[in-house]
Amino acid sequence: MLDRSWTEVRLRFRRRWIGWLRLARELRMIGWGLLDTGHPILAHLIVTRRCNLSCAYCNEYDRVSRPVLLELLLQRVDRLADLGTAVITLSGGEPLLHPELEQVVAHVRRRGLMAGMITNGYLLTEQRILALNRAGLDHMQISIDNVEPDEVSKKSLRVLEPKLRLLSRHADFHVNINAVLGSGVRQPEDALAVARRAVELGFSFTVGVIHGPDGRLRPLGPREKEVYYRLNAMGRVSYSRFHHFRRNLVEGRPNNWRCRAGARYLYVCEDGLVHYCSQRRGWPGIPLEEYSREDLRREFFREKPCAPECTLACVHQVSLIDFWRAPQTPAAVLTPAATRNTIDLLPAGSQGEYSGWRSRT
Ligand code: SF4
Ligand code: SF4
Numbered sequence: 001m002l003d004r005s006w007t008e009v010r011l012r013f014r015r016r017w018i019g020w021l022r023l024a025r026e027l028r029m030i031g032w033g034l035l036d037t038g039h040p041i042l043a044h045l046i047v048t049r050r051c052n053l054s055c056a057y058c059n060e061y062d063r064v065s066r067p068v069l070l071e072l073l074l075q076r077v078d079r080l081a082d083l084g085t086a087v088i089t090l091s092g093g094e095p096l097l098h099p100e101l102e103q104v105v106a107h108v109r110r111r112g113l114m115a116g117m118i119t120n121g122y123l124l125t126e127q128r129i130l131a132l133n134r135a136g137l138d139h140m141q142i143s144i145d146n147v148e149p150d151e152v153s154k155k156s157l158r159v160l161e162p163k164l165r166l167l168s169r170h171a172d173f174h175v176n177i178n179a180v181l182g183s184g185v186r187q188p189e190d191a192l193a194v195a196r197r198a199v200e201l202g203f204s205f206t207v208g209v210i211h212g213p214d215g216r217l218r219p220l221g222p223r224e225k226e227v228y229y230r231l232n233a234m235g236r237v238s239y240s241r242f243h244h245f246r247r248n249l250v251e252g253r254p255n256n257w258r259c260r261a262g263a264r265y266l267y268v269c270e271d272g273l274v275h276y277c278s279q280r281r282g283w284p285g286i287p288l289e290e291y292s293r294e295d296l297r298r299e300f301f302r303e304k305p306c307a308p309e310c311t312l313a314c315v316h317q318v319s320l321i322d323f324w325r326a327p328q329t330p331a332a333v334l335t336p337a338a339t340r341n342t343i344d345l346l347p348a349g350s351q352g353e354y355s356g357w358r359s360r361t
Helices: 002-035 070-082 101-110 126-135 157-170 190-200 222-234 238-250 293-301 313-320
Strands: 042-046 087-091 114-119 139-143 174-181 204-209 265-268 273-275 284-287
Touching: 002 114, 042 070, 042 313, 070 101, 070 265, 087 101, 101 114, 101 126, 126 157, 139 157, 157 174, 157 190, 174 190, 174 222, 190 204, 190 222, 204 238, 204 313, 222 238, 238 313, 265 313, 284 293
Parallel strands: 042 087, 042 265, 087 114, 114 139, 139 174, 174 204
Antiparallel strands: 265 273, 273 284
């Protein structure tokens, strides 16, 4: 009995210590982000396009892709580090399907970056969590859409409860539970139960608003709106920092913000191409190894016409740091291109109504 409580005290102290170190690195990252606009703050790196689930609202997975070769992933991490990227979040598909994921995490940390991942949690085991601890993972996000699986999503609290308990017991890294509103699950009220359970287990909780197939806003129904406002009243959920942005999305109102995708945020697909985001694949579509400081600079100042209706919270959060400076213009528009050679920088005003702004996928 005494042994057990001593182990728990040590574990609590260890986690608190790791949390302080992480916070210190985060503060340094924010300070550097404020001082220097010439580096990416966050990159999503796709380690496999394959997923073990098939959520009805998702356009970011397939059933067949193989994991990206470890050697290529390590090269991509090196290239992102050389560009000055502060955080790399490993994503998919389902990143836990990559058998060497921990080695990628360890390399991200070796290069001095913060390491995160987004997962559906199904493949978590005690061994895998301990391996991620050892590799130095900083953040994990798990999406949970409902309490019981339905035809829209199997990312369900009942199924994932044992995995959450494992995380609560063993994870040294920060865990965030994310629920999506507007996905069409039968019981949007389930997000309240998910939020309560997340808080009970010591995790943070965020809520997202679903995007349509083109990444644009879909109005929420009355039940979902009510859930959003009840979550808001719970107070401990961490999305309150971006409350204004989310409230506009919930109400179907456009947001006035400067999307810094392609500069402060990069989406690196399984083929190693840089895209604005998961919903704007094909733009600019430049191979990461050729992506330069000049590309970062150009995209920093380029206005994205899809911004007012965009629901991609991670890009919005990253862009907030520069909201007060560096106004953007649509000075040049990229035509969809898979390589730098075919990028067509058109003179201002000659692109009509930004025709062609659709995802290639
Ligand atoms: S688990 Fe994630 S990647 Fe897989 S289908 Fe669902 S939303 Fe898409
Ligand atoms: S506004 Fe930015 S993040 Fe949103 S869809 Fe457009 S390019 Fe992507």
